[in-house]
Amino acid sequence: MKLLALLLVVISSLMASTAKTRTQAVTYEAFNNAIGTGGSTRFEKEIGLTYSLNTLVNASTFIWQTFGQGAGDRKNVQRVRLYIDDTDGVAYASNDDIHVNANYVGNYSGDARREIAGVLYHEATHVWQWNGRGKAPGGLIEGVADFVRLKAGYAPSHWVGPGGGDRWDQGYDVTARFLDFLNGIKAGFVADLNRKMKEGYGDEFFVELLGKSVNELWSEYKAQFGG
Ligand SMILES: [Zn+2]
DSSP states (O other): OOGGGGOOOOOOSTTOOEEEEEETTEEEEEEEOOTTSHHHHHHHHHTOHHHHHHHHHHHHHHHHHHTTOOTTTSOOOOEEEEEEESOSSSEEEETTEEEEEHHHHHHOOSOHHHHHHHHHHHHHHHHHSOOGGGTSOHHHHHHHHHHHHHHTTOOOTTSOOTTOSSOTTSOHHHHHHHHHHHHHHSTTHHHHHHHHTTTOOOTHHHHHHHSSOHHHHHHHHHHHTTO
C-alpha cells in the first residue's frame, strides 16, 4: 500500500528542525536537536527529516508485513518520535522513541542516506517487536532487528556473511543471518517467533516451531556453510 501519496509533512519552523506525519493511526514526528553541528549540516544536506519520516513510515509497514501483523495484533503504539541528537554512538530506541546520533552521520564514510535508512529499519523494529516481556535474550532482540534490516535490503557490506559468527545469540548480523536461514527452512518462522515472544520467552520456542533445539539448528547452520 502506497499511502505515502497521502503523506503530509509539516515543516513547523523556519529552521526545518521538525517534521510530522500521520498514517495508519500512527503519528510520526521528527526533531533535529543537533542544529549547528557538522553532523546536523550533513544530515540536512544528504538525508533530511522528510526522508527520515518517509523511511520510518515505510519501515513500519514493512515490519508489520514481516511479522504478519494486522492493525489488530500489532503493538499498541500511537506515536513514534525520531530525534537527531548531538550525542555518542549510532542510534537507540527507547519508549517508542528513536534517537540517531548526528555525529555518526557526520563521520560516516560512504552513503549516509542508505546507512541511516538501514539504522531506521533496525530501530523501528525495536519499537514494534515483542521482547518476551523482557525475558528474550538481548542477542535475539538485536538479531530480529537486523533480520528486518537484511530483508529490507539495507545490510551493510561490513556484516558477516551467511554462516558467520560463534553463537546463535551473538546478536546483530550474526543472529540475523541465522534467523534468515531458519526462515528459509520454514517461511514465516521469524513472524511466528515474534508472535510467541508477546507473552514470554523460552528456547523451546525453536523446538515448537521447527522440531529441533536452537543448538541443533545452529550446528546444522554452521555445517551448511562449512563452519
Ligand atoms: Zn538494536
